[in-house]
Amino acid sequence: MDDGIAAVRLQFPDRAEAIDERASWDSIFCEICRDFAEAEAELAKWQASSDPQRDERCAEYRELIAGLGKEIEDTLDKAKVVPLHHPPAQRSR
Secondary structure, eight states: OOHHHHHHHHHSGGGHHHHHHHHTTOHHHHHHHHHHHHHHHHHHHHHTOOOTTHHHHHHHHHHHHHHHHHHHHHHHHHHHOOOOOOOOOOOOO
16 A cells, blocks of 8 residues: 555545545545655654754744645545435426
């Protein structure tokens, strides 16, 4: 399984089935998942760093992860919505 998808499944375990289903056909969703995983990996590196910019970079990556997580959730939520179409009214003669 793609590392990005695996990272997202770990973050949203209750939505694993929906994540797998969406990833099976949506390449843009897969890119978002890869970005999410890369941001998590970078955050982990910065957290272990002694660089003077550590706190600033960690905050930036946390914000990026939150934004990507929201985008993932929104995408999955939209997939649940099934628009209802009413059949056209028939005219009586």
